[in-house]
Amino acid sequence: MSQQSAVVYDEIDVQAIREAARQQVSEGAVSSGYQGDREKIIKLLNDALATELVCVMRYKRHYFTATGLANDAVKAEFLEHAQQEQEHADRIAERIVQLNGQPDFNPDTLSVRSHAEYDDNLDIKAMIRANLIAERIAIESYRQMIAIIGDTDPTTRQMLIEIMAVEEEHADDMSDLLSD
Structure with missing residues (x-):
């Protein structure tokens, strides 16, 4: 034997x-x-972390500033998305630490490093549109990160694929709300 x-x-x-x-x-x-370029992947992940944190803040602002009884369902969607974006940020920060890096939560550089933009519209349609644009930016950013990483870091790649799938759901939700 x-x-x-x-x-x-x-x-x-x-x-x-x-x-x-x-x-x-x-x-x-x-x-x-491990075959990945850790420094490059950590930088990509820190930029993704900044993007997720900006998205959390944008969705939270929209949640708290959207008004009117007719918008309760939209507000609930904004809150749910904010919570999911926070989960993404937490997963990304955890992965950065696993790669022996330091997650960058510096508020002074978040908006500069973020792929998506912050939005302070008060009009509900403008909020939904801004969130849809941000989700589309996130989807494409994750797609490109996944391509850059390739097979060199399967754990990070899988995490990004899972996050991208949720971002696609968010974009679909925003698109549906914009159509209503």
Whole structure:
């Protein structure tokens, strides 16, 4: 049985994996086989973090400033999206730390690093339109980040794919609201 086990593990050098894990403990979640350009990916993720945080603030402002009984459903949508954007920001910040980076929450540079823009419209249709534009920007930004990362960092890639799928749902929601 041990020879069969050796054949199964012939392509995986378990001893080398164990040794590298012991020697590189300070690298945390980043294993010796990690192929991504960590500095580049951390920068991309910090820009995505800024984008998500700006989106949280935009949706929250819209939630609190949208008025009128007819807009209760729209306000609820804004609040739900703000909460989901915050979840995205948290996931991104956590991934940055896993890559041994530092998440950049500096409020002085958030709007500069964000792909999406902040919006302070008071008209409900203008709010919805601004959010739809921001979602479309986020979708394209994530698509490009996914392409840049390719197969070099499957964990980050998968996270971005999952976030992009939610952004597509948000864009669809805003498009539906704009049509109503």
